[in-house]
Amino acid sequence: MNPNRLDELSRRDFLSRTAKTCFGLTIGGSMANLFNSRAFAADPGVVGAGGGKAKHVIYLYMSGGMTHIDTFDPKPDAPEAYRGPTKAISTKVDGIQLGHCLPLLAKHTDKIALIRSMTTKQGAHAEGKYVMHTGYAPRGTITHPSSGAWVSKLAGPINDELPSFVLVGGANRHPGGGFFEPEFSPLPIGAPEQGLRNVRQRGDTNDESFQRQIDLRKELDHDFDTKFHGGQKAVRAYNDVFDSAVNMMHSKDLEAFDLSKESQDVRAAYGTDRFGQGVLLARRLVERGVRFVEVEYGGFDWHADAFEQMEQKIPVLDQALSALLGDLKANGMLESTLIVVATEFGRTPKIVTNNAGRNHYPKAFSALMAGGGIKGGQIYGATDETASNVVENAVTAKDFNATMAFALGLPHALPVMSPTKRPFRMGGLDGKPITSLFS
Numbered sequence: 001m002n003p004n005r006l007d008e009l010s011r012r013d014f015l016s017r018t019a020k021t022c023f024g025l026t027i028g029g030s031m032a033n034l035f036n037s038r039a040f041a042a043d044p045g046v047v048g049a050g051g052g053k054a055k056h057v058i059y060l061y062m063s064g065g066m067t068h069i070d071t072f073d074p075k076p077d078a079p080e081a082y083r084g085p086t087k088a089i090s091t092k093v094d095g096i097q098l099g100h101c102l103p104l105l106a107k108h109t110d111k112i113a114l115i116r117s118m119t120t121k122q123g124a125h126a127e128g129k130y131v132m133h134t135g136y137a138p139r140g141t142i143t144h145p146s147s148g149a150w151v152s153k154l155a156g157p158i159n160d161e162l163p164s165f166v167l168v169g170g171a172n173r174h175p176g177g178g179f180f181e182p183e184f185s186p187l188p189i190g191a192p193e194q195g196l197r198n199v200r201q202r203g204d205t206n207d208e209s210f211q212r213q214i215d216l217r218k219e220l221d222h223d224f225d226t227k228f229h230g231g232q233k234a235v236r237a238y239n240d241v242f243d244s245a246v247n248m249m250h251s252k253d254l255e256a257f258d259l260s261k262e263s264q265d266v267r268a269a270y271g272t273d274r275f276g277q278g279v280l281l282a283r284r285l286v287e288r289g290v291r292f293v294e295v296e297y298g299g300f301d302w303h304a305d306a307f308e309q310m311e312q313k314i315p316v317l318d319q320a321l322s323a324l325l326g327d328l329k330a331n332g333m334l335e336s337t338l339i340v341v342a343t344e345f346g347r348t349p350k351i352v353t354n355n356a357g358r359n360h361y362p363k364a365f366s367a368l369m370a371g372g373g374i375k376g377g378q379i380y381g382a383t384d385e386t387a388s389n390v391v392e393n394a395v396t397a398k399d400f401n402a403t404m405a406f407a408l409g410l411p412h413a414l415p416v417m418s419p420t421k422r423p424f425r426m427g428g429l430d431g432k433p434i435t436s437l438f439s
Contacts, residue, residue: 052409117381269318338372
């Protein structure tokens, strides 16, 4: 048993699980799982009623700061200087309205929970994106793991032949795996229609030749691995990543990355743009057992001509998200897949009159969750009559990340130690999950 692995578990978690071993669980089964990343997965004693139903996450990130008053939190009675030309439309659920560019999503509000009381103190893009993904403010001395890395580490893989965390179109300024080992960093996909590139065995290399190369590498690295750096976490992590890549090359599930396997009608239903195809790819990946897929949709920094840009950008989200909700519901995976729509901040509710734009506004904005045990047809939190101030149930980035952990049944309250032996948690040290969102 490697003593270095103990550093990744808190003393409290170790004692808790040891106690369970002593009171009725077999030592072999309990101790075998104690030092595996899956030991962090769903524990009803930690999670409580309502949480732990999700097995996957599809995280749709609106990069640039999506306007809340024109999408998820319209204010039809606000002065025109705030609402502009945006109209509020009725939805499938009485009492829930959306901006008029979301007519397809309006038919699915029985499946979603709108969080209208997000608030942070990060008004710059890079910092706002970082805090929403990690639950921590950026520091120069450390990079914190993103939510996808936390889920990958704490829940463990479902399909051992595929990566547990995939990032579609969002490598820029993304915290990725943070201080976790490389195996918990995301696999980046640039263009979803191109799938996973350079992963097939070269045509001029047969299986026998390929295996000889693998064996030669192991032979050359033997002394380095065993005599000089044996047991070092970085060395183990490098070898694990290499072995996982080789394993994936021969997986039958590699076709999950190939969108050409879908019919043209299905591809058109998600939208032919890159974001829509990325959402379709996310659906295919979770169907094959990928834990966490993030799809980034950029271009929401509307300092000018906000309403012209809204008419172009929001319908793309509307189409892809609605198709995803419908497909997951139809194939029985909505209950086990948490869908998240998030952004780094909102936009100023009062319109900048000289250029019809909206500026950065972290004080109040909105997010969305659906599936994964979320009770649909509800609104959590509220802003005032102009969407300028949170007046009910404020939600921080820490709370938001803790809620994702709760949905997956992860023990977000239990710390994981960084390489410098400092404790960190998914959702930050004081993040509180919004348990009332769950049925």
